Amino acid sequence: xxxxxxxxxxxxxxxxxxxxxxxxxxxxxxxxxxxxxxxxxxxxxxxxxxxxxxxxxxxxxxxxxxxxxxxxxxxxxxxxxxxxxxxxxxxxxxxxxxxxxxxxxxxxxxxxxxxxxxxxxxxxxxxxxxxxxxxxxxxxxxxxxxxxxxxxxxxxxxxxxxxxxxxxxxxxxxxxxxxxxxxxxxxxxxxxxxxxxxxxxxxxxxxxxxxxxxxxxxxxxxxxxxxxxxxxxxxxxxxxxxxxxxxxxxxxxxxxxxxxxxxxxxxxxxxxxxxxxxxxxxxxxx
Numbered sequence: 152x153x154x155x156x157x158x159x160x161x162x163x164x165x166x167x168x169x170x171x172x173x174x175x176x177x178x179x180x181x182x183x184x185x186x187x188x189x190x191x192x193x194x195x196x197x198x199x200x201x202x203x204x205x206x207x208x209x210x211x212x213x214x215x216x217x218x219x220x221x222x223x224x225x226x227x228x229x230x231x232x233x234x235x236x237x238x239x240x241x242x243x244x245x246x247x248x249x250x251x252x253x254x255x256x257x258x259x260x261x262x263x264x265x266x267x268x269x270x271x272x273x274x275x276x277x278x279x280x281x282x283x284x285x286x287x288x289x290x291x292x293x294x295x296x297x298x299x300x301x302x303x304x305x306x307x308x309x310x311x312x313x314x315x316x317x318x319x320x321x322x323x324x325x326x327x328x329x330x331x332x333x334x335x336x337x338x339x340x341x342x343x344x345x346x347x348x349x350x351x352x353x354x355x356x357x358x359x360x361x362x363x364x365x366x367x368x369x370x371x372x373x374x375x376x377x378x379x380x381x382x383x384x385x386x387x388x389x390x391x392x393x394x395x396x397x398x399x400x401x402x403x404x405x406x407x408x409x410x411x412x413x414x415x416x417x418x419x420x421x422x423x424x425x426x427x428x429x430x431x432x433x434x435x436x437x
Contacts, residue, residue, distance in 0.1 A: 188244055
């Protein structure tokens with residue numbers, strides 16, 4: 152299903168485009184006049200199946216124009232080369248960047264679709280050499296491919312993980328350098344970032360954001376104004392799909408996502424840091 156036609160059982164995402172970007176974002180479309188707060192991220196920021204994702208809740212409670220640049224299944228690659236998004240973030244009063252997984256971006260082992268980053272395009276000659284016993288024509292999505300490669304050889308898979316982590320940090324650093332320091336890095340997941348080295352066998356590929364550790368996040372701290380971590384409460388997780396809007400055939404997918412109460416907790420956790428960042432910016436010498 153194309154992102155631009157997403158409409159689920161009465162929930163319209165009012166998809167829109169900005170400037171010359173080829174990406175479709177969640178509407179309604181807002182004015183990019185420099186008085187806005189930009190939200191960049193993946194499925195959680197977009198708020199799939201959620202009537203009012205955390206960016207909308209913040210807009211309503213803080214009376215600030217919040218522009219949702221979230222994209223379903225996006226990795227940092229969706230924004231790393233999008234000049235419209237980058238300009239909108241540079242001009243914004245503040246940018247909130249969700250921590251996205253490291254699997255959905257091009258690297259020296261494989262390439263992904265430039266806009267639909269979960270789509271696997273092709274392996275590099277390096278990856279073909281490492282996994283010379285794998286037919287990559289069998290894969291259309293990054294998660295499917297990575298799961299199969301891990302099952303084939305955890306030892307070889309560890310080589311890929313190291314590359315993906317290094318590439319993610321470099322790509323994020325470049326993006327943050329472009330959009331500027333008035334940025335909050337936002338972790339929004341059902342678990343805290345893991346600390347230190349972790350065996351790949353203990354890292355389920357179903358866990359988002361894939362491969363991202365606390366060490367990787369801390370490497371970005373000098374480039375942002377704040378880092379906010381939100382792990383939904385037990386009550387929020389147990390509420391499941393309550394209040395979410397989705398067609399019956401997508402119930403299983405909806406259960407895998409953070410729900411309405413989780414988004415409310417995210418908005419509540421972000422309001423204080425956003426307010427503080429905006430006040431600091433106002434006091435900054437011209």
